[in-house]
Amino acid sequence: MEPERRRRRPAVSCILCRRRKIRCNRETPCSNCAKSKNATCVYRDPPRPPRPDGPLHPLVGDASQTVQIQTSEPAAMSLLTPASSEPTHHGSSRPPPQHTTALTGSTATSAAASPSPRTYGQPSSRRPAPEQAVSSGPSPANTASVSTFTRDTHVETKTLHLSDFTANYHLHTEHRSAGQSQSQVVTKCVTHKTRLFGQSHWVNAVGLLSDMIELIQRSLRDPMSKLLVMERRCKSLAKVIKARRRPPWPCPPTPELPGRLVCDALVECYLDTSEAIFRVLHVPSFRRDYEAVWDPSRDPDPAFLVQLKLVLAIGAAAYDSTFSLRPYAIRWVYEAQTWLSEPEFKSRLDIPALQTSILLLMAREATGVGEEMVWATLGTTVRIAMYMGLHRDTAGLGLVTVTLLVAEMRRRLWNTILELMLHSSLTSGAPPLITLDEFDTKPPGNFDDDQLTDQEGDDLTPRPDEHFTQTTIAIALRSTFPQRLAVAKHLNDLSSRPTYSETLKLDAELREAYRTLTHTLQACKSAPRSPSELGLRTVDLILRWFFIALHFPFFAPALREAEFAFSRRAAVENALRFWRTAFPHPLSLSDDLADDRLGRIAINGSGFFRTTAVRALVGIAIELQTLAREEQGLSLGPVELRPDLLLAMEDFTVWAWKSLETGQTNAKCYLVAAVIRAQFEAVRQGLSHEDTEAFVFKEAEAAEERALGLLEAIEASGRQTQEDAVLGVGVDDVGHGLDLTTGLSVDWNYLASDAMFSSMEMDPMSWVLQ
Known part of the structure; x- marks a missing residue:
């Protein structure tokens, strides 16, 4: 009798699940591998789709409740093309049923499928159509596309899997009008x-790095990859370093201050940098109270000491090129947060408390304490200011008894709040949540601080626009507020229609406003006092930031279509000028920042410069790679590229390394800079795909190893400092040079709040910046 023949069925589980003999859900990665934190999930054969629970049949229902999940084809998928490769569907129309699965509500049912259905991550043998193959490079293998259809909107979602570093990114694209071309969808x-x-938000630049991400992901398929092991070690060290810097909560304010010389230097750093642009304090009043702090016969005001420490924390970012006072600045921020968390409500509805709230938001960005949550916290400050009536001008309220000092301080604080709203909107990628119709407060008057007195009856007139004062820069920025607000709403509001024609219109309006601002500030140069170089550079950085954000959504389409060539040029040129404004002298040629406070802030701080620098690097790097590919085969000699762009890319690597040296704990920024630079070198040298992968991976390992050594040294130094503190070694003995014994004796216990505030820093928003 012939033995029974066993049917050979293809393996559908991943290799690890088959070895362990456990059920596999056949996803990429599968649920078991995700739970066990395996770096890779490998299938011997492409995974098959799960068997449907019911019969196959097309769904008939309301379009607003139907979601079409489209499978991803690696050859055609590219994050460089956020628009769908299929035509836009509107109204009651539906996309073709081939290779789709329909979901209604929370119950999934398989739609009518072709004889060979596919699921996420499964390679397709079908060659993409010419119009689909628009990617300029390889695309991630672990991607998925989801489309949601309503009566007037088609939203496509593409998922980028980065399981080896962080959670997935989901990129959402909207198709709104029937006449909207695919190229204009971003x-x-x-x-x-x-x-x-x-x-x-800078994270939108991740889509342009799809080929780099895929290359790194392929290199990390081995769970024992040296690069992956070092990256995990760096992340562990970063958590230890940040936890050691973080003071216990609650952190009640103390009377301890640095020595007088250090405090004087920090105050001047703040007044020359932040206060020169964003007016918060009345400088003569602040200096008067500051001198009283050092009077041993007087007890200092606890509220003013909290405000003073925030000023010191902001100034610490520009104090030296190593940010040596970072641990103290972080503690000062925590003390201020504890003080503001005290359940005192009506008593805090005054100008000093509002100044402290604004300074706290600025100090958090300067020191990197929850800086990604400033937009959310700013909402409370805005509402407190409105509750105090700062959004209404004193003249409109009929407050004739208000002194000139109070009236101008109200205008200055509201003006600074508007600036913070715009900045946090662009940094966090969130809507500004305010319109021009919601306030009528006039811009600050062109007064010097010593002109403002607290005497009733003062009726001074502001100085002419060409006369430079301590408020001139703030007034000049306010003149561009409507245009910048329109840009923020265009980018982040739900109701905005990000068409290219609207982008060009906003660009023209912003350029005209910038031109007027430039003429105003240039006219001040002929006055007895003129704006400082640092102030002019800061204004230029802010305006360039808005131009980059405005044109970057169309940067990827501009690489393929001449229709968007203006946005490509605008994005690259503004990115280059943004970088050169921050660092007039290339970092790769000279790293001397002894007299450049703005350069120190750009390296030490965690504000908008860091997020914009990443986007600027991506734009410059992609432009160089595109130019290198375009020039290949068109010249018999070596390919010559723009030296200014090459120098800027070199500078970014140096900047990322210096940021690590000054206390930034995320090594991924330096890793990304090294990988982008290596990938560009491979493109310029014309290396094959295999040689490119080997070269880039080698450079990535070298960069990660260098960063790991630096973080280990920082962790060891912090451990030694902690041990010295336990043994009673003075601060001067560990090299900080601070005298924290000022002889102040104030009962600070009553300032501690019983309410617990979670001071834990958020998880990293991305795998580039923390």
Whole structure:
């Protein structure tokens, strides 16, 4: 009798699940590999789709409740093209049923499928259509595309899997009008973990790095990869370093201050940098109270000491090129947060408390304490200011008894709040949540601080516009506020229509406003006092930031279509000028920042410069790679590229390394800079795909190894400092040079709040910046 023949069935589980003999859900990665934190999930054969629970049949229902999940084809998928490769569907129309699965509500049912259905991550043998193959490079293998159809909107979501570093990115693209071309459809927003980022957020640049991400992902398939092991070690060290810097909570304010010389230097750093642009304090009053702090016969005001420490924390970012006072600055921020968390409500509805709230937001960005949550916290400050009536001008309220000092301080504080709203909107990719109709407060008057007195009856007239004062720069920035607000709303508001024609219109309006601002500030140079170089550079940085954010959504389409060539040029040129404004002298040629406070802030701080620098690097790097590919085969000699762009890319690597040296704990920024630079070198040298992968991976390992050594040294130094503190070694003995014994004796215990505030820093928003 012939033995029974066993049917050979293809393996559908991943290799690890088959070895362990456990059920596999056949995803990429599967649920078991995700739970066990395996770096890779490998299938011997492409995974098959799960068997449907019911019969196959097309769904018939309301379009607003139907979601079409389209499978991803690696050859055709590219994050450089956020628009769908299929035509836009509207009204009651539906996309073709081939290769789709329909979901209604929370119950999934398979739609009518072709004889060979596919699921996420499964390679396709079908060659993409010519119009689909628009990617300029390889694309991630672990991607998925989801489309949601309503009566007037088609939202396509593409998921980028980065399981080896962080959670997935979901890029959402909106198709709104029937006449909207595919080329004009750009990524509307990105979701990552529990956050939603608008177009202005730097994370939108991740889509342009799809080929780099795929290359790194392939190199990390081995769970024991040296690069992956070092990256995990760097992340562990970063957590230890940040936890050691973080003071216990609650952190009640103390009377301890640095020595007088250090305090004087920090105050001057703040007044020359932040206060020169964003007016918060009345400088003569502040100096008067500051001198009283050092009077041993007087007890200092606890509220003013909290405000003073925030000023010191902001100034610490520009104090030296190593940010040696970072641990103290972080503690000062925590002390201020503890003080403001005290359940005192009506008593805090005054100008000093509002100044402290504004300074706290600025200090958090300067020191990197929850800087990604400033937009959310700023909402409370805005509402407190409105509750105090700062959004209404004193003249409109009929407050004739208000002194000139109070009236101008109200205008200055509201003006600074408006600036912070715009900045946090662009940084966090969130809507500004304010319109021009919601306030009538006039811009600050062109007064010097010593002109403002607290005497009733003062009726001074502001100085002419060409006369430079301590408020001139703030007034000049305010003149561009309507145009910049329109840009922020265009990028991040839900109701905005990010068409290219609207982008060009906003660009023209912003350029005209910038031109007027430039003429105003240039006219001040002939006055007895003129704006400082640092102030002019800061204004230029802010305006360039808005131009970059405005044109970057169309940067990827501009690489393929001449229709968007203006945005490509605008994005690259503004990115280059943004970088050169921050660092007039290339870092790769000279790293001397002894007299450049703005350069120190750009390296030490965690504000808008860091997020914009990443986007600037991506734009410059992609432009160089595109130029290198375009020039290949068109010249018999070596390919010559723009030296200014090459120098800027070199500078970014130096900047990322210096940021690590000054206390930044995320090594991924330096890793990305090294990988982008190596990838460009491979393109310029014309290396094959295999040689490119080997070269880039080698450079990535070298960069990660260098960063790991630096973080280990920082962790060891912090451990030694902690041990010295336990043994009673003075601060001067560990090299900080601070005298924390000022002889102040104030009962600070009553300032501690019983309410617990979670001071834990958020998880990293991305795998580039923390």
